[in-house]
Amino acid sequence: MSMPDLSSELLDWYDVHARAMPWRVGPEARRRGVRPDPYRVWLSEVMLQQTTVAAVKAYFERFTMLWPTVADLAAAPDAAVMGEWAGLGYYARARNLLKCAREVVEVHGGSFPGTRAELMTLPGIGPYTASAIAAIAFDQPETVVDGNVERVMSRLHAVHTPLPAAKPELSAHAAGLTPQERPGDYAQAVMDLGATICTPRSPACGICPWRTPCAARDEGTQAELPKKTPKAAKPVRHGIAYLGRRTDGAWLLETRPDRGLLGGMLGWPGSAWGNAPQDAPPVSAAWRDPGIEVRHTFTHFHLKLALRVADLPADAEPERGGFVAPHAFRPSDLPTVMRKAFDAVAASFGPIDRTG
Ligand code: SF4
Helix, strand or coil, X not given: CCHHHHHHHHHHHHHHHCCCCCCCCCHHHHHCCCCCCHHHHHHHHHHHXXXXXHHHHHHHHHHHHHCCCHHHHHCCCHHHHHHHHCCCCCCHHHHHXXXXXXXHHHHHCCCCCCCHHHHCCCCCCCHHHHHHHHHHHXXXXXXXXXXXXXXXXXXXXXXXXXXXXXXXXXXXXXXHHCCCCXXXXXXXXXXXXXXXXXXXXXXXXXXXXXXXXXXXXXXXXXHHXXXXXXXXXXXXXXXXXXXXXXXXXXXXXXXCCCCCCCCCCEECCECCCECCCCCCCCCCCXXXXXXXXXXXXXXXXXXXXEEEEEEECCCCCCCCCEEECHHHCCHHHCCHHHHHHHHHHHHHCCCCCCCC
């Protein structure tokens, strides 16, 4: 089968099987002339860098309900956006999200630019996201290569070189298939094929639109591909977090420094994270060790967080952080690791003094 045939075979499949997504304009609506909203495409792509489609849907709907346009998001207070992002992880992306929205408004008059090169000048938009927005929102013939696409290409062309060394070869195969007609639909079609048919463990080759030309299926090697170079084990870091509550129920929290992991997010004061964390109580108090350790995995390391808890007196004067009144405290505003710490010890505090 020639290259144009391969892409048109896949587009025929997509016309029938496209997944419905809150940010997607499906093939039928596209035919009727409905255009995707670049703001929604961009927002979904940034969110999808973090996690799965299923997990992103609720965040996407909440963001677009609160901030329906890029101008609304640009005008939002930083803390509100950070709070809504909590749970999606990797907060540098949320900071860049805001920077990007503001630049689109201030420099581009509120409209996303339509080419990959211009998109790449915006904060937080790298080569992959720029290609995805250019293809999906603006129908530019850009090639979009994510993990799904790499898997499909490695099988379609029976590439046995392990990842990541195989990346350039897989990208070249993907580029060779990108059509001039309907490139936006095509980009989404390959992703859908990888997510629903050509899945990692048990590809459904029998119903795949590319079953005839697929070289791995012909060899019977589809379940082994793509091959991967084994990853080095992630290091383990240790830390101590201090969960203090004043007798009136106010929690001692601090906003983390803007730079670095969980930058700009609200969290429990604590030690630096390393091999041997030093005690760093934010206020002098009778800190108790509940004997609980919270575990959390970040992109580059595992964290084991020891906890300390204390009921703090009404006149406590912390050296770090500040008190957040009970009515203003929402555990869901905390990043996941900090929420895990809260959940682990929330029941171990004394009664709140409501007489004050
Ligand atoms: S035939 Fe099977 S291995 Fe090949 S692309 Fe389709 S689902 Fe993937």
